[in-house]
Amino acid sequence: MEIKIGVQHTPREIALESGQSAKEVETAVAEALSGESKLLSLTDEHGRKILVPADRIAYVEIGEPAVRRVGFGAL
Numbered sequence: 189m190e191i192k193i194g195v196q197h198t199p200r201e202i203a204l205e206s207g208q209s210a211k212e213v214e215t216a217v218a219e220a221l222s223g224e225s226k227l228l229s230l231t232d233e234h235g236r237k238i239l240v241p242a243d244r245i246a247y248v249e250i251g252e253p254a255v256r257r258v259g260f261g262a263l
Contacts, residue, residue: 190203191205191230191249193247195246196244204238206231206232216230227239
């Protein structure tokens with residue numbers, strides 16, 4: 189799962205690939221934004237934890253990973 193997180197007052201977004209499902213990510217974001225948790229905590233596909241303060245989240249984009257095409261086949 190490809191996840192992009194926009195952080196307030198920061199020009200760059202956080203981009204990561206995660207093994208978590210879209211529903212798990214959405215639940216974690218909802219809990220962070222509702223105030224149940226002060227941090228949004230996600231784990232990337234290498235096992236690293238990404239922690240973002242919930243009050244600094246501008247947006248979260250959840251999408252499927254891009255498939256890389258190899259060769260000279262038709263687009």
